[in-house]
Amino acid sequence: MRLTVKNMIKIGVLASGNGSNLQAIINACYEGTINGIVETVVSNHSKAYALKRARREGIDTYHISSITCPVEDLALTYALYNVDLVVLAGYMKKIGESLLTSHKNKIINIHPSLLPKFGGQGMFGRKVHQAVLEAGETETGVTIHVVDKIIDHGIILEQKKIKIEENDTVDTLANRLLPVGHKLLVETINLIEKGIICL
Ligand code: GRF
Numbered sequence: 076m077r078l079t080v081k082n083m084i085k086i087g088v089l090a091s092g093n094g095s096n097l098q099a100i101i102n103a104c105y106e107g108t109i110n111g112i113v114e115t116v117v118s119n120h121s122k123a124y125a126l127k128r129a130r131r132e133g134i135d136t137y138h139i140s141s142i143t144c145p146v147e148d149l150a151l152t153y154a155l156y157n158v159d160l161v162v163l164a165g166y167m168k169k170i171g172e173s174l175l176t177s178h179k180n181k182i183i184n185i186h187p188s189l190l191p192k193f194g195g196q197g198m199f200g201r202k203v204h205q206a207v208l209e210a211g212e213t214e215t216g217v218t219i220h221v222v223d224k225i226i227d228h229g230i231i232l233e234q235k236k237i238k239i240e241e242n243d244t245v246d247t248l249a250n251r252l253l254p255v256g257h258k259l260l261v262e263t264i265n266l267i268e269k270g271i272i273c274l
Pocket of ligand 1: 092186187
């Protein structure tokens, strides 16, 4: 049976920065690892490299931020109205009531720690790895969870641990964790698309 777009999971991605997780999803859709298509990419930064990655692939992109768009939450809901799954891939904003309602339990986030440890307001990027090292942890990892109205709080779907080495720094941890996150994110979206993970 020839698969058509209608059989594929339509994915919307929110990203604030580089977009390497977005790229991993795009690549997986091309390779067929995910039976899906990235329909829409939204960033709150007009210069985010994630938007460049999306435009390069001909994907619809939106720059939506509270500065340029007073009704940001509604605008996000409109931009993502036709997607089946919303993925926060390095998105630095809290999700509002409108999008949480329109896509209830259909929004997932990737976070670079073993939640519930080292998550929540202000815990993103390098700050997470810094806190993990300062706490003397022997392991860290990546978490993929359902998004609810509390930051980094929703039901945990998948986690992948890595050992912290003696001479690890924030940079070495971040560099080792990034590809682990790419792989886990693609695997999790694939399990959602196949109905093995039921949201
Ligand atoms: C990744 O570390 C991810 O775990 C976290 O934000 C970062 C996004 O990186 N949520 P990129 O913009 O996808 O390269």
